Amino acid sequence: MDEMQLADGAPSADRWVKAVSYALRQLARLPKGRVLISDTSITLEGASPDYGSFDALMAARRAPPEGFTLARFLVEPPQVSPFLWAATLIGDTLKLTGVAPSEEAGRGIVEAARSVLPGITVADDTKLASGGPPADAWVNAANFALAQLAKLREGRAELSGTRITLSGEASDSSAYVTVRTAAQAPPPGIQLDVSALRPPLISPYVFAVRRDGEGVTVSGFFPDLATQAAVRALILNLYPEARLNDVSAVGAGAPAGLSETLPKLIAQMARLETAELRIVDGQVQLSGAALHPAAVGQVTANVRKALPRDFTSEISIERAPPGTPESDQECAREVEQILAHMPLLFEGHSVRLSAQSAPTLDRIVYAVQRCPATRVDVLGVPEGNG
Numbered sequence: 001m002d003e004m005q006l007a008d009g010a011p012s013a014d015r016w017v018k019a020v021s022y023a024l025r026q027l028a029r030l031p032k033g034r035v036l037i038s039d040t041s042i043t044l045e046g047a048s049p050d051y052g053s054f055d056a057l058m059a060a061r062r063a064p065p066e067g068f069t070l071a072r073f074l075v076e077p078p079q080v081s082p083f084l085w086a087a088t089l090i091g092d093t094l095k096l097t098g099v100a101p102s103e104e105a106g107r108g109i110v111e112a113a114r115s116v117l118p119g120i121t122v123a124d125d126t127k128l129a130s131g132g133p134p135a136d137a138w139v140n141a142a143n144f145a146l147a148q149l150a151k152l153r154e155g156r157a158e159l160s161g162t163r164i165t166l167s168g169e170a171s172d173s174s175a176y177v178t179v180r181t182a183a184q185a186p187p188p189g190i191q192l193d194v195s196a197l198r199p200p201l202i203s204p205y206v207f208a209v210r211r212d213g214e215g216v217t218v219s220g221f222f223p224d225l226a227t228q229a230a231v232r233a234l235i236l237n238l239y240p241e242a243r244l245n246d247v248s249a250v251g252a253g254a255p256a257g258l259s260e261t262l263p264k265l266i267a268q269m270a271r272l273e274t275a276e277l278r279i280v281d282g283q284v285q286l287s288g289a290a291l292h293p294a295a296v297g298q299v300t301a302n303v304r305k306a307l308p309r310d311f312t313s314e315i316s317i318e319r320a321p322p323g324t325p326e327s328d329q330e331c332a333r334e335v336e337q338i339l340a341h342m343p344l345l346f347e348g349h350s351v352r353l354s355a356q357s358a359p360t361l362d363r364i365v366y367a368v369q370r371c372p373a374t375r376v377d378v379l380g381v382p383e384g385n386g
Contacts, residue, residue, distance in 0.1 A: 011040055011067060019065045026060050029053040030075070041071035050078050051127065076130045083132030085142060085159040087113065087149055089168070093121045094149075098159070099129035101138050109142045116150040133161050141190050148182060148192065151175035153200065162189055167196035173221070173249030176200065180225070199224070202251035207258070207279045209235070209266060211288075215243030220279075221251035227259040234263055238270040238359065240342065255282040257308035264306035268299045270359040273320050282311040289320040291362040298358075322369065331371035335364055 011019075019042065023035040026044055030053070033046025042064060048054035054077050064070045077099075085098035094113055100106035106126050113122045132138055138159075145157035145164045152175070155168015164186075170176035176199045183192040207220035216239050222228035228250060235244060258279070265284070269275045272295070275288030286303055290296045296317045304313055342360040346352060 015065065015067045019068045022060070022065045022068075026057055029057055033075070037068075040068045042068055043072040043074070044070065045072075045074040047076040047130070048078050054078055054128070077128035079131035080129040081131050082160050083129065083138075085126065085138075086156060087142075087146060088156045089117070089120070089149055089152060089154050091154070092119070093123060095123045095125065097125045098127075099132065100126045100142075101128070101130070101132050101135040103128060105135045105139050105142075108139055109146070112143050113146055116146050137162055137189055140187060144187055144190055144192070148179050148194075151179050152197075155197075163191040163193070165193045165196070169198045169252070170200050172200050173251055176250055177225075199250045199252045202253045205251070205253050205255060205258075205279075205281050207248075207262070208277065209269065210276045211239065211242070211269065211272070212274050215239075215245060217245045218248045221249055221254070222262075223250070223252070223254040223259050225250055227262065231262050231266065234266055238266065238342075255279075255308070255311070257311075261306055261308060261311070265303060268302050268306070271295045271299050271362050272317065282308075284311055284313045285315075286313070287316040289318050291320050292365050293319055295358075295362055327371065339364075 016037075019037055019040075023037060023042055023044070027033050027035045027046075029048070030046035031049050033044070035045075036043040044057070044061075048057060054075070057073075057075055061070050061073050080099055083099060083101075085100060086096070088095045088097070094117055096110065096113065100109065106124070106128065109126075110122055110124050114120070133141075138161075141159055141162040141164060145159055145166070148164070148166055149155060149157040149168075151171055152166075152168045153171045155166065158165045158167075166179065166183075170179060176197065179197060180194055183194040186192045202221050205221060207222070208218070210217045210219075216235055218232070218235065222231065228248060232244070232246060265277055265286070269277050269286065269288070271290065271292075272288030273291050275286070278285045284303070284307060286299075290299065296319060299317060300315050303315060307313055339360070342363070
């Protein structure tokens with residue numbers, strides 16, 4: 001339908017005809033659109049059906065007719081679902097792929113990447129697309145994803161809408177914990193999945209526990225946060241009166257079976273008055289002083305039995321020197337203090353002491369040996385299980 005009218009004041013006829021021809025060619029690429037020529041300014045509006053049409057329109061946008069400018073380009077990119085974007089960090093290169101909701105959002109993310117990863121080469125292969133979350137929500141999620149990716153040695157952050165999936169190896173143990181903590185409380189409207197995040201690879205893999213007069217010190221690495229928490233709880237249970245100094249971290253590269261073996265070794269270590277357990281890869285060293293003569297052989301045997309097949313052990317346990325003689329009253333008070341912190345436990349429906357009571361029994365025997373005239377009665381109080 002032609003509703004044009006003749007009028008004066010237009011640019012030269014040949015240039016105007018070229019501009020109209022240019023505008024109609026772009027309009028033909030849109031299933032529904034609008035083009036407006038005002039003096040020497042062109043406005044193009046619509047929604048692109050596919051990337052072939054959109055790329056052609058973007059190329060035309062950069063080359064308007066001579067004497068004219070494309071003042072407003074309001075063409076929506078193709079709609080995609082799911083709305084995916086990814087940032088992959090390998091070596092000194094960060095590659096951005098997928099789709100962004102706008103040119104401004106895409107440029108902003110490239111600048112954000114250069115800011116959080118200084119010195120890194122950013123290769124931007126993203127395209128524009130519609131059908132995703134609002135641009136500001138998408139930008140917030142992509143910025144949050146980049147902030148977490150910056151804490152990895154190498155890895156990938158995938159963004160689907162505003163849900164982030166992070167995978168790769170953390171740069172260090174502190175970064176690993178920081179990212180996992182961030183996943184528990186991400187910004188509003190954002191989800192962060194870190195199930196594929198790996199702790200840093202440690203070599204050699206070292207773990208150590210030392211018990212002395214100052215308390216219990218844990219250092220080195222755990223295979224995962226769950227093992228770290230479980231061992232910490234066990235130590236607090238075995239040494240309720242001791243001060244715990246935990247300077248351990250989480251790291252990958254642990255020898256197979258370490259998570260299952262650590263509680264068994266630490267339970268045996270609790271039978272020693274002073275002790276140090278050190279594990280380097282699969283080599284176990286245990287030294288200390290036993291309070292009871294029988295504990296020397298029992299601890300040695302139990303430690304070796306607990307080790308996985310590929311582990312080796314070096315065990316050096318001495319007998320603790322006898323303590324200073326005490327009066328009956330002093331002896332009784334010491335035994336009461338031991339039992340207050342480490343009660344004796346019996347096996348269910350039995351008068352047999354449980355294996356977990358061995359450290360308590362060792363300490364009681366050691367105490368009463370310093371007051372041989374004292375009589376000791378052991379009484380059990382039945383619980384609901386008998």
